[in-house]
Amino acid sequence: MSYQAPIKDILFVMNELAGLSHVASLPGYEDATPETVQAVLEEAARFNEEVVAPLNVTGDQQPSTWRDGNVTTTPGFKAAFKQFGEAGWQGVLHPQEFGGQGLPKLVATACNEMLNAANLSFALCPLLTDGALEALLTAGNAAQQALYVPKLLSGEWTGTMNLTEPQAGSDLAMVRTRAEPQGDGTYKIFGTKIFITYGEHDMAENIVHLVLARTPDAPAGVKGISLFIVPKFKVDASGALGERNDVHCVSIEHKLGIKASPTAVLQFGDHGGALGHLVGEENRGLEYMFIMMNAARFAVGMQGIAVADRAYQKAVAYARERVQSRPVDGSAREAVTIVHHPDVKRMLMTMRALTEGARALAYFAAAQADVAHHDANPIVRGAAQAMYEYLVPIVKGWGTEMSLDVTSLGVQVHGGMGFIEETGVAQYYRDARILTIYEGTxxxxxxxxxxxxxxxxxxxxxxxxxxxxxxxxxxxxxxxxxxxxxxxxxxxxxxxxxxxxxxxxxxxxxxxxxxxxxxxxxxxxxxxxxxxxxxxxxxxxxxxxxxxxxxxxxxxxxxxxxxxxxxxxxxxxxxxxxxxxxxxxxxxxxxxx
Amino acid sequence: MSYQAPIKDILFVMNELAGLSHVASLPGYEDATPETVQAVLEEAARFNEEVVAPLNVTGDQQPSTWRDGNVTTTPGFKAAFKQFGEAGWQGVLHPQEFGGQGLPKLVATACNEMLNAANLSFALCPLLTDGALEALLTAGNAAQQALYVPKLLSGEWTGTMNLTEPQAGSDLAMVRTRAEPQGDGTYKIFGTKIFITYGEHDMAENIVHLVLARTPDAPAGVKGISLFIVPKFKVDASGALGERNDVHCVSIEHKLGIKASPTAVLQFGDHGGALGHLVGEENRGLEYMFIMMNAARFAVGMQGIAVADRAYQKAVAYARERVQSRPVDGSAREAVTIVHHPDVKRMLMTMRALTEGARALAYFAAAQADVAHHDANPIVRGAAQAMYEYLVPIVKGWGTEMSLDVTSLGVQVHGGMGFIEETGVAQYYRDARILTIYEGTxxxxxxxxxxxxxxxxxxxxxxxxxxxxxxxxxxxxxxxxxxxxxxxxxxxxxxxxxxxxxxxxxxxxxxxxxxxxxxxxxxxxxxxxxxxxxxxxxxxxxxxxxxxxxxxxxxxxxxxxxxxxxxxxxxxxxxxxxxxxxxxxxxxxxxxx
The missing domain is CATH 1.20.1410 (I/LWEQ domain)
Incomplete structure (x- = not known):
C-alpha cells in the first residue's frame, strides 16, 4: 500500500493532546462519541488508502489538461470525487441541517490529513470547496445558503476562491476586477483572475466561484472590495442549472508539482459580463474572504503535515529494505539495511519529529476552534478563539516550511533513487513546494x-x-x-x-x-x-x-x-x-x- | 541576459581571500599573471553567458533522449561542446605538455563556477571528463596518457566514472563487475553500471569509460577493486578509432532535474566482453578512483555554489521588478517593488550570504590545492594538502546542502510565479536536488x-x-x-x-x-x-x-x-x-x- 493512514498516531494526538473527550462533551458535539470518531477515522483511512492514494502518481504523470476552455482532470479523479461526495466526506465539519455531519473540526482535521496525504492534488478541490462553504455559511443570506450549501456538501458542485490577479497577489488592495450593479440586485463581473485552484474541471456539474471585485464607487484599497458568487452555470431558485455564465478558463498552468490540480486563469465578462450575486454587504468582501482564508490556511498547514507523513512512510519503507554498507560500529561483517546506519536514523527521526510535532500542534489548534465555537462559557470561547487565531499562521507557516525539509530528507534517504521520478519521492518534494506560497506566503x-x-x-x-x-x-x-x-x-x-x-x-x-x-x-x-x-x-x-x-x-x-x-x-x-x-x-x- | 558571471565578486575572492598573487608566484604557475587571469575569466564569462547559459532552459524542456542504444543530447549541446573543447576550456587546469593551459586550480575553479552556473547539465560532461583526466594523469602509464589525455583535453573525446551498480551505491565493497584477463595484458569486462553521467551521448567521437571491476582472484571488499579504461570505440596506438566496444547504453533515467544530462545504465560484455585496459596496478582501483572522486567532489560543491548564484541573480532581478504591497513602515503610499520589503531583503541576503560564504571557502580550498602541488617547501605542501583534504567534504557537503536552501528561497521570492515552470526558478530547485546525493551523499x-x-x-x-x-x-x-x-x-x-x-x-x-x-x-x-x-x-x-x-x-x-x-x-x-x-x-x- 502506498499510504497507510496513521490512525493510531492520530488517535493518540486527538485523545491525549487535543482533548477529544472534552470536545465531544461540548454542546452540539454529542454525536462525536469515541465509537463514532473511531468509525469515521477508519472509514476515512480505508477510502483514502484504497481510492484516493493510488491516484496520486497517476495525477503526476497524467495531469489535468486544458482544451478549448474545458479542463479534463486525471483519469480516475472524477469517479473518486463522486464517491467522496456521496460518502459525505465534504460535510464532516458542516451543519447537519444542510446535509453535513456536524462533527468537530478536530475530527475533520484527521480526515483532511488522510485525504491530503493520499493525494494533495485531489484534496485541493474539497479544500477550496470548504473555504467557499465557510464563507457562505458565515456571510451568505438564507436563500444563498439554501441554494448552494447542500450541493457543495454533496459534491455535486464545487467551490473556488478568486482572489489573485496578475498585479494583485499578496496585496489584495490592488484587485481591479469590476462588479457593475444591474439594478435588479445582481451584478455583472469583469476581470481576470489567476492561480484559481480547480477554477475549471470536469468533476462536478457546477462550480461556485467566490470572487473579489470592486463596485463602481468603492473606496480604494482593501476597504473597497466586495465578495460575489459567480456560478459557472447560472442557477435558478430551485437549484436547476441554466445557461453558461460568462466566466471562462483561458488556460491552466504548467507547474512544478500538484500537477493534477488545475490552476486556472479565469476570464470574467468577456462576453457581456458574468452574472454575480453579492455575498453579505458591499465593501466587506475582504472580511468574508478572511473567513475562507483562515480555514484554508489551517488546511494548507495540514497539507504540509500530510505530505510530510507520506514522505516519512516511504523513506522508512525504503530504509528497511535497502541493503548498503556495514555498520560503523563493526557489529556485523555484512552490509545491513540502511535503517541501521546512524545518519539514516537521524534523518528518519528528523522527518518523524517534525511531522509529529506539527501534527500535534495543528490538532491542538483544531480543538481550540471547536471550543471557541461550542463552549457554553463566552469567556472560554473567547480565550480559545484567541489561541486558535494565534496558532493559525504558525500551523500554516511552520507546517509547510517543515514539509519542505521533510520531503527533501525523503529524497535524501533514497540516495540516487530519490532523484529518479519513477521512485515517487521526488513528487512529494515537488508537490510540497507550493505549500509555503499559496494561501499566503x-x-x-x-x-x-x-x-x-x-x-x-x-x-x-x-x-x-x-x-x-x-x-x-x-x-x-x-x-x-x-x-x-x-x-x-x-x-x-x-x-x-x-x-x-x-x-x-x-x-x-x-x-x-x-x-x-x-x-x-x-x-x-x-x-x-x-x-x-x-x-x-x-x-x-x-x-x-x-x-x-x-x-x-x-x-x-x-x-x-x-x-x-x-x-x-x-x-x-x-x-x-x-x-x-x-x-x-x-x-x-x-x-x- | 539569463546569467551574468560575477567576475568582480570572483576576483575579490581570488585576490583578497584565496591569495591569487601568492599562487601565481609558485613554481610552474608563472603564466598566471593578473592580466592572464583577468583575460581568462572574461573570456569564460563571455562564453558561458552567451553560448552555454541560453541552453539551460532548452535542456530542461528538451532533455537527452535514448533510442536503440544511442543518446541524442539537447539541441545545441553538441555545437556548444565543440566550441568548449576547441577554446581549450577542458584544459584550464591540465598540463601544457598534453595541450592544457596549466593554470592553477584556483583559476579553473572560477571557470568551473561560471560553466556550472550557466548550465549544470552541460557542465557535467566536462566535470566527469576532468575526473577521468585526473585519474589517468596520476595512475595511467605513459602510453595511456599519450593516447587518451590530449583527446580528452581537446573535447574530441569525453570521460566517465563507472562506480555505481544496482547493489553498490555508497558501498563500493559490493561492486560485482568482473574483469577477466585475456593473457595479452588486456581484460574483458562484464557487468552492469548505473547512474553513469554522460555514459552515452552524441557530443564527442569517443567516450573513455573508467570502470571499477574485480579480477577473478581479487580479495573481497574494496581492496579487490581494479580500475579499467573501457573506450566506447576501440582505439589503436595512433589514436584512430576502431570497432565498437562491447559496452552499451540500455536506458537513461527520467529524473527530477539536470534532465539534459544523460544518466545511463551501461551494460558491459553482453556480446562477448568489453575490451578493458588496466589502469595502474590490480586491486588499487579504489585508490585511483578516489583521485577522480576528490576532484569530482570539490567540483560538485562548486556546482552547488554555481546554481545558488544563478538562483540569487534571478531572485534579485524579480524582486527589483515585481511591484506588490506598500512598505510596512508607511514610507510610501503606493505599492513598491518587493526588494524593499524586509522579508524579501532577508531572503535575498540569506541567498547571497550562503552563496558568497561557500564561494569564499571553496576558492580558499582551491588555492590550498595549488600550494600543495607547487610550493617549493615540502612542509608547506603537506600542510596545504591536509587543509585542502579537510575542506573537500565541507565544500562538497555544505556547498550543496546550502544550495537546496538557496534555490528553495529563490522559488519563494517569486511567490506563485516561482511554482510555474516557465518562470525558470523551479528548474534550479529541481536541478540542485541531486547535488547532495551524487559523488557521495x-x-x-x-x-x-x-x-x-x-x-x-x-x-x-x-x-x-x-x-x-x-x-x-x-x-x-x-x-x-x-x-x-x-x-x-x-x-x-x-x-x-x-x-x-x-x-x-x-x-x-x-x-x-x-x-x-x-x-x-x-x-x-x-x-x-x-x-x-x-x-x-x-x-x-x-x-x-x-x-x-x-x-x-x-x-x-x-x-x-x-x-x-x-x-x-x-x-x-x-x-x-x-x-x-x-x-x-x-x-x-x-x-x-
Missing amino acids: TAIQANDLVGRKTLRDRGEVARAICAKVAATETELTQAGGVAGKVAERLAAGREALLRVVDYVLANAKDDPNAVFAGSVPYLKLAGIVLCGWQLGRALLAAQAHRDADPLFFDAKIATARFFADHVLTQAPGLATTITEGADSALQLDDAHF | TAIQANDLVGRKTLRDRGEVARAICAKVAATETELTQAGGVAGKVAERLAAGREALLRVVDYVLANAKDDPNAVFAGSVPYLKLAGIVLCGWQLGRALLAAQAHRDADPLFFDAKIATARFFADHVLTQAPGLATTITEGADSALQLDDAHF
Missing part, C-alpha cells in the same frame, strides 16, 4: 503573526500560551530523567520566544522594518517551541501509558526527546538572530544587490 | 570528515584551521565596530566547532554510532564556521578598500555581518545537538519507525 503568515496576533493584543495570547508551556515544563521536570532534559530545552525555547515577543512589542512602532525583518524567524521560532511543547505533553502521556504498548509509547518518548535535542536547540540562536539581526538584514538597498 | 562526506579528516590525525588539521579562525577574530576585534560584533559570533562558532572536534575524538572509539549520528551536523557546523571565517576575512578586506568602491565593499561588509547574525548564530545550538543528541537519534530500532 510564509512572510504573509508571519506578518499576520506579528500584526494581528501579537501587536494587537500587546502579546497577551503569546504570553498566555507561554504560561501553558511553562506548566508543561513543570510537569516534565517533576517527572525527571528524560522528561527533565526535555524540560530544560523547552524552557530555553520558551524564554527565547518570550524574548522575541518582547522585542516585537518594544520595536514595532519605532522600527517596523526591523520587526518585520525578523517576522519569519519569529514564526519559525514559535513553531519550534510550540511543537516542542506539544511533544513534551506527548512524552508525559506516553510515559503514563507506556506499559500498555511499549513499542508505540517508547517511540513517542524518543521522538519528543529527539525534537528537544535536535530542533528546540535552534531556538536561542533564532532569538538572537531576530533581536540582533535586523540591521544586517536591512542594510542593503536595491542598488547593492 | 552528504552523509558520505560527513563520514569522510569524521574518519579520514578528523580521527586519522587526531584533530590536528581541524585545530590548525580553528587557530587561523581565531587569528581572524583578533583582527576583527581590533577593527572594532561591526567587525567586533562579527568577531564575537565567529568566536562562539569556533568554540562550538572545537567542542565538537573534541567530542568526536573522545567518543569515536567507544561509541562510533553516537559520533556518526552527529556527523552531518558536524559537517554543517564546520561549513557554517569556516564560511563565516572567510566572510570575516572578506569584511576586513572590504573595510581596507572601502573608499575605492563604496557600493561594492559596503555590500561585502553587510553580507559578512548578515552571515554572522543569521547563520553563525546557529553554531552553538548545533554543537549541543551533536554532543548531547546522539541517544535520541539512535534510540529507535527498525520496529519502532
Whole structure:
C-alpha cells in the first residue's frame, strides 16, 4: 500500500493532546462519541488508502489538461470525487441541517490529513470547496445558503476562491476586477483572475466561484472590495442549472508539482459580463474572504503535515529494505539495511519529529476552534478563539516550511533513487513546494503573526500560551530523567520566544522594518517551541501509558526527546538572530544587490 | 541576459581571500599573471553567458533522449561542446605538455563556477571528463596518457566514472563487475553500471569509460577493486578509432532535474566482453578512483555554489521588478517593488550570504590545492594538502546542502510565479536536488570528515584551521565596530566547532554510532564556521578598500555581518545537538519507525 493512514498516531494526538473527550462533551458535539470518531477515522483511512492514494502518481504523470476552455482532470479523479461526495466526506465539519455531519473540526482535521496525504492534488478541490462553504455559511443570506450549501456538501458542485490577479497577489488592495450593479440586485463581473485552484474541471456539474471585485464607487484599497458568487452555470431558485455564465478558463498552468490540480486563469465578462450575486454587504468582501482564508490556511498547514507523513512512510519503507554498507560500529561483517546506519536514523527521526510535532500542534489548534465555537462559557470561547487565531499562521507557516525539509530528507534517504521520478519521492518534494506560497506566503503568515496576533493584543495570547508551556515544563521536570532534559530545552525555547515577543512589542512602532525583518524567524521560532511543547505533553502521556504498548509509547518518548535535542536547540540562536539581526538584514538597498 | 558571471565578486575572492598573487608566484604557475587571469575569466564569462547559459532552459524542456542504444543530447549541446573543447576550456587546469593551459586550480575553479552556473547539465560532461583526466594523469602509464589525455583535453573525446551498480551505491565493497584477463595484458569486462553521467551521448567521437571491476582472484571488499579504461570505440596506438566496444547504453533515467544530462545504465560484455585496459596496478582501483572522486567532489560543491548564484541573480532581478504591497513602515503610499520589503531583503541576503560564504571557502580550498602541488617547501605542501583534504567534504557537503536552501528561497521570492515552470526558478530547485546525493551523499562526506579528516590525525588539521579562525577574530576585534560584533559570533562558532572536534575524538572509539549520528551536523557546523571565517576575512578586506568602491565593499561588509547574525548564530545550538543528541537519534530500532 502506498499510504497507510496513521490512525493510531492520530488517535493518540486527538485523545491525549487535543482533548477529544472534552470536545465531544461540548454542546452540539454529542454525536462525536469515541465509537463514532473511531468509525469515521477508519472509514476515512480505508477510502483514502484504497481510492484516493493510488491516484496520486497517476495525477503526476497524467495531469489535468486544458482544451478549448474545458479542463479534463486525471483519469480516475472524477469517479473518486463522486464517491467522496456521496460518502459525505465534504460535510464532516458542516451543519447537519444542510446535509453535513456536524462533527468537530478536530475530527475533520484527521480526515483532511488522510485525504491530503493520499493525494494533495485531489484534496485541493474539497479544500477550496470548504473555504467557499465557510464563507457562505458565515456571510451568505438564507436563500444563498439554501441554494448552494447542500450541493457543495454533496459534491455535486464545487467551490473556488478568486482572489489573485496578475498585479494583485499578496496585496489584495490592488484587485481591479469590476462588479457593475444591474439594478435588479445582481451584478455583472469583469476581470481576470489567476492561480484559481480547480477554477475549471470536469468533476462536478457546477462550480461556485467566490470572487473579489470592486463596485463602481468603492473606496480604494482593501476597504473597497466586495465578495460575489459567480456560478459557472447560472442557477435558478430551485437549484436547476441554466445557461453558461460568462466566466471562462483561458488556460491552466504548467507547474512544478500538484500537477493534477488545475490552476486556472479565469476570464470574467468577456462576453457581456458574468452574472454575480453579492455575498453579505458591499465593501466587506475582504472580511468574508478572511473567513475562507483562515480555514484554508489551517488546511494548507495540514497539507504540509500530510505530505510530510507520506514522505516519512516511504523513506522508512525504503530504509528497511535497502541493503548498503556495514555498520560503523563493526557489529556485523555484512552490509545491513540502511535503517541501521546512524545518519539514516537521524534523518528518519528528523522527518518523524517534525511531522509529529506539527501534527500535534495543528490538532491542538483544531480543538481550540471547536471550543471557541461550542463552549457554553463566552469567556472560554473567547480565550480559545484567541489561541486558535494565534496558532493559525504558525500551523500554516511552520507546517509547510517543515514539509519542505521533510520531503527533501525523503529524497535524501533514497540516495540516487530519490532523484529518479519513477521512485515517487521526488513528487512529494515537488508537490510540497507550493505549500509555503499559496494561501499566503510564509512572510504573509508571519506578518499576520506579528500584526494581528501579537501587536494587537500587546502579546497577551503569546504570553498566555507561554504560561501553558511553562506548566508543561513543570510537569516534565517533576517527572525527571528524560522528561527533565526535555524540560530544560523547552524552557530555553520558551524564554527565547518570550524574548522575541518582547522585542516585537518594544520595536514595532519605532522600527517596523526591523520587526518585520525578523517576522519569519519569529514564526519559525514559535513553531519550534510550540511543537516542542506539544511533544513534551506527548512524552508525559506516553510515559503514563507506556506499559500498555511499549513499542508505540517508547517511540513517542524518543521522538519528543529527539525534537528537544535536535530542533528546540535552534531556538536561542533564532532569538538572537531576530533581536540582533535586523540591521544586517536591512542594510542593503536595491542598488547593492 | 539569463546569467551574468560575477567576475568582480570572483576576483575579490581570488585576490583578497584565496591569495591569487601568492599562487601565481609558485613554481610552474608563472603564466598566471593578473592580466592572464583577468583575460581568462572574461573570456569564460563571455562564453558561458552567451553560448552555454541560453541552453539551460532548452535542456530542461528538451532533455537527452535514448533510442536503440544511442543518446541524442539537447539541441545545441553538441555545437556548444565543440566550441568548449576547441577554446581549450577542458584544459584550464591540465598540463601544457598534453595541450592544457596549466593554470592553477584556483583559476579553473572560477571557470568551473561560471560553466556550472550557466548550465549544470552541460557542465557535467566536462566535470566527469576532468575526473577521468585526473585519474589517468596520476595512475595511467605513459602510453595511456599519450593516447587518451590530449583527446580528452581537446573535447574530441569525453570521460566517465563507472562506480555505481544496482547493489553498490555508497558501498563500493559490493561492486560485482568482473574483469577477466585475456593473457595479452588486456581484460574483458562484464557487468552492469548505473547512474553513469554522460555514459552515452552524441557530443564527442569517443567516450573513455573508467570502470571499477574485480579480477577473478581479487580479495573481497574494496581492496579487490581494479580500475579499467573501457573506450566506447576501440582505439589503436595512433589514436584512430576502431570497432565498437562491447559496452552499451540500455536506458537513461527520467529524473527530477539536470534532465539534459544523460544518466545511463551501461551494460558491459553482453556480446562477448568489453575490451578493458588496466589502469595502474590490480586491486588499487579504489585508490585511483578516489583521485577522480576528490576532484569530482570539490567540483560538485562548486556546482552547488554555481546554481545558488544563478538562483540569487534571478531572485534579485524579480524582486527589483515585481511591484506588490506598500512598505510596512508607511514610507510610501503606493505599492513598491518587493526588494524593499524586509522579508524579501532577508531572503535575498540569506541567498547571497550562503552563496558568497561557500564561494569564499571553496576558492580558499582551491588555492590550498595549488600550494600543495607547487610550493617549493615540502612542509608547506603537506600542510596545504591536509587543509585542502579537510575542506573537500565541507565544500562538497555544505556547498550543496546550502544550495537546496538557496534555490528553495529563490522559488519563494517569486511567490506563485516561482511554482510555474516557465518562470525558470523551479528548474534550479529541481536541478540542485541531486547535488547532495551524487559523488557521495552528504552523509558520505560527513563520514569522510569524521574518519579520514578528523580521527586519522587526531584533530590536528581541524585545530590548525580553528587557530587561523581565531587569528581572524583578533583582527576583527581590533577593527572594532561591526567587525567586533562579527568577531564575537565567529568566536562562539569556533568554540562550538572545537567542542565538537573534541567530542568526536573522545567518543569515536567507544561509541562510533553516537559520533556518526552527529556527523552531518558536524559537517554543517564546520561549513557554517569556516564560511563565516572567510566572510570575516572578506569584511576586513572590504573595510581596507572601502573608499575605492563604496557600493561594492559596503555590500561585502553587510553580507559578512548578515552571515554572522543569521547563520553563525546557529553554531552553538548545533554543537549541543551533536554532543548531547546522539541517544535520541539512535534510540529507535527498525520496529519502532
